Amino acid sequence: MRRISTLLVAGLCAGIFSLHTPAQAAAEMSLMRLADCGTPQAPVPVNERFSDTFSYGDLKIQFVFSCYLIKHGDQYLLWDTGHSMTAPNVAPKVSIVDQLDKIGVKPEQITYVGISHYHADHTGQVASFPKATLLIGVGDWNAITAPNPAPGVNFKPFEGWIKGDNKVEPQPNDKDVFGDGSVIMLNTPGHTPGHHSLLVKLPQMGSVVISGDAVHFRENYDNNGVPRFNSDRSQTLASIERLKGIVATFKAALIIQHDARDIDKLPAFPTAAK
Numbered sequence: 001m002r003r004i005s006t007l008l009v010a011g012l013c014a015g016i017f018s019l020h021t022p023a024q025a026a027a028e029m030s031l032m033r034l035a036d037c038g039t040p041q042a043p044v045p046v047n048e049r050f051s052d053t054f055s056y057g058d059l060k061i062q063f064v065f066s067c068y069l070i071k072h073g074d075q076y077l078l079w080d081t082g083h084s085m086t087a088p089n090v091a092p093k094v095s096i097v098d099q100l101d102k103i104g105v106k107p108e109q110i111t112y113v114g115i116s117h118y119h120a121d122h123t124g125q126v127a128s129f130p131k132a133t134l135l136i137g138v139g140d141w142n143a144i145t146a147p148n149p150a151p152g153v154n155f156k157p158f159e160g161w162i163k164g165d166n167k168v169e170p171q172p173n174d175k176d177v178f179g180d181g182s183v184i185m186l187n188t189p190g191h192t193p194g195h196h197s198l199l200v201k202l203p204q205m206g207s208v209v210i211s212g213d214a215v216h217f218r219e220n221y222d223n224n225g226v227p228r229f230n231s232d233r234s235q236t237l238a239s240i241e242r243l244k245g246i247v248a249t250f251k252a253a254l255i256i257q258h259d260a261r262d263i264d265k266l267p268a269f270p271t272a273a274k
């Protein structure tokens with residue numbers, strides 16, 4: 001009896017101690033803003049399209065197009081894929097594949113392609129990464145795979161995933177991409193039904209929130225501006241509120257993907273933030 005209880009105690013202790021064994025060394029991480037995901041155009045007035053309360057008067061904003069590479073150990077997440085190489089006026093000068101080649105990363109090394117939402121300026125080059133698992137909000141995936149996709153749903157580059165040749169994991173909520181809490185796709189619907197933003201927790205720089213199009217420019221974020229073309233007004237406002245809460249909790253740097261004023265928050269390509 002004593003022996004059995006000793007064994008039991010030993011087993012319990014082993015169980016308890018296993019909870020306290022030091023975690024595996026954290027994976028090496030970095031976040032890189034790619035150099036070119038679309039060619040910026042001249043500043044444009046934003047009052048008509050980007051505020052359903054017409055709050056911006058004569059404000060003009062220069063929109064930029066951006067996408068990001070997150071390295072986690074030997075895995076990579078590509079966040080958004082910019083404009084296509086054939087987009088009129090706004091096509092990038094250098095493809096994402098060629099930019100990755102400059103840093104010695106091959107397309108088949110991209111484990112995941114995370115897509116903030118289905119618009120053309122975020123999805124243009126996704127077809128260059130057929131070996132990657134596609135992570136996308138389920139609301140956007142449903143729009144892409146609808147029998148007659150709505151105008152503005154850039155479904156064509158997703159053909160390989162639609163046909164089932166490539167792997168897709170539609171996300172109904174947040175997604176802990178690498179399973180250790182370091183990179184989380186945040187469910188922030190409203191711009192589109194399945195829109196997501198990205199939280200990246202870097203060991204040195206700290207937390208970074210990459211907006212997707214939950215907001216388009218700083219004034220949108222500061223005064224809760226809702227673009228008139230968004231899919232859902234109340235979801236947009238809830239998502240902006242959520243991002244503000246997350247930015248406050250983690251003292252995160254917010255990078256608004258389309259805002260030229262946010263480019264300098266990360267080092268210039270090919271240097272990565274760590």
Ligand SMILES: [Zn+2]
Nearest residue numbers: 117119191213
């Ligand atoms: Zn958009």
